[in-house]
Amino acid sequence: MSRSNMARPAMAPWPLVMLAAPLLPFAMLDGAALYLPQIPVALALFALSVATILARRLPASALGEAVLLLVGVAAAYAAPLVLLNQGHALAQAGGLWLYLAGATLLLWRVLALLAGVTGPARLAGPALFGMALVLLWEILTRGFQVPTILLPPPSLVATAFAANAADLWDDFRQTVLISVLRGYLIGCGAGFLVAILADRVPFLARGLLPLGNLASAVPVVGIAPIMVMWFGFDWQSKAAVIVVMTFFPMLINTLAGLQSAERIQLDLMRSYGAGYWRTLAMLRLPCALPFLFNGLKINSTLALIGAIVAEFFGTPVVGMGFRISTQVARMNLDIVWATIAVAALTGSLLYGALALAERHVTAWHPSLRKR
């Protein structure tokens, strides 16, 4: 046994529950229970999974073992999909579900092995985790025939996505590229500028902060219809809701950031005879950057929520909130889920882009610095 083999922890016994699978029905066809030996393709996949478990010590590295076991997991996840496509019913197929449970536990080991490796393979862990969740969702909703009105399988959502791509793009453009982007920029920009003003004029800060607490406690469903009445159906009312939601988080974060410069650093600027604006630009704003990014990140998700909720209360016949509210009424839940997927993806990407920018701009901060 090589040294790298020694370094790998032994596999926990739990994935072996799949060995009990042949004892229970593996699928139903026309009301009759079929066992594993009766379905050649399932038997082949099952044998492959078991073989990978038995052979797991053969690869020299942890990465090698992870790849090998992953083949076994993939076989197990493929089995129910293949059986469903052949017309089998799976709701009472206890053996198959045991096999799947064992494979999912095996995936646990794959992810643990991948978490220990270095290099680009590290990124495979989170990706596999996400893929497994989507696959399980697909298998469980189809296997147990969950009504699509409750939860459609991802494949159905993907079909709806493809069939309605043009509509979804129009919604995305209206909600994200027009309303969210404008509202976000106005709200964050105004919060930032007012913070600097309040920093310059202390009584403003004292007056604004309680007001800020009040405004951030106002429910978005309360102000959204009011804003629609004030600013009309188009993007202006959505942007107004977003401004109300994002202004104060940005203001408070900027103010806190501006206070974060140390006394000794301020004394240094004073000893150079630097005035207010120069001290702001060269010391206090750089100090405030981690706080600014906090505000921007919080606001990126708030803005999306604000726009979608505001569209429930009136919009030109386009927009993600509009799509959700109308398609729910028509019971087209697959389109609703497709829209939700677009919103979730957009929010994650916005947040991720900001986090990446933060990492780049504030690499000096103790939470990010690398020696």
Next chain:
Amino acid sequence: MPAAQPAPLTLVPPAADTAPRTIVDIRNLTLTYQAADHPVYALSDVSLSIAKGDFISLIGPSGCGKTTLMRVVADLEQPTSGEVTVNGMTPEQARLKRAYGYVFQAPALYPWRTVERNVMLPLEIMGMPKADRQQRAREQLDLVGLSGFERKFPWQLSGGMQQRVSIARALAFDPDLLLMDEPFGALDEITRDHLNLQLTRLWLSTRKTCIFVTHSIAEAVFLSTRIVVMSPRPGRILDVIDCDRDLPRERTLDIRESPEFQRIAHRVREGLMEGHSYDD
């Protein structure tokens, strides 16, 4: 605003009888502030005159006002009464003319700037062209023995190196006066000895006037031309000891074993003890 002009000869004559130019003149300085229930006399009737090229150490227990005195000179603190001139100007004028470089207790480097750009900071504020300030920064880093670290970030350096960067930064714009507030207080003894030696060489080669706040008797005697012993409650000057007569200007660490060094150190200690006997 008048340019820096020679200050009139002071009433308090400096130690050397050739009466060199006075750079800092402090007369009857008092600074009180109101604590919760009683006024605190941080400084009480302090007078001191510092000549060009002097290396003055302010030594005394915590709360004796040595840092406060230096902060008044730097216009970081406002006196209650009394008069201070720096290069013949008020401290504020001197500060705005960038007459002094200040080295703080902590390095106070900006973590988002490289070592080199930290040293360039005052030059940037003064509006020096980029090529000039880069050259100047490199010279200063060379002077404190940090060539090759220009592109590092402060947090990649040891504490002693960071403090040397802050000295290079204070020297970068070539001020006449260097104010140092316990710059080596947080460092270990070996690093401190090493930096003391570097500092005394730096002082000899640049002929700056230095005011140096310290807790350490050995450090004060080793570095100074004159030592100002202070005592707390109220903060005041107890003794001014001239080291220049007995110790050569050029000093090595061995000098600390000499009887002259010991004698001066003894006198400083006596002064500090005397100050303490007023307490409690």
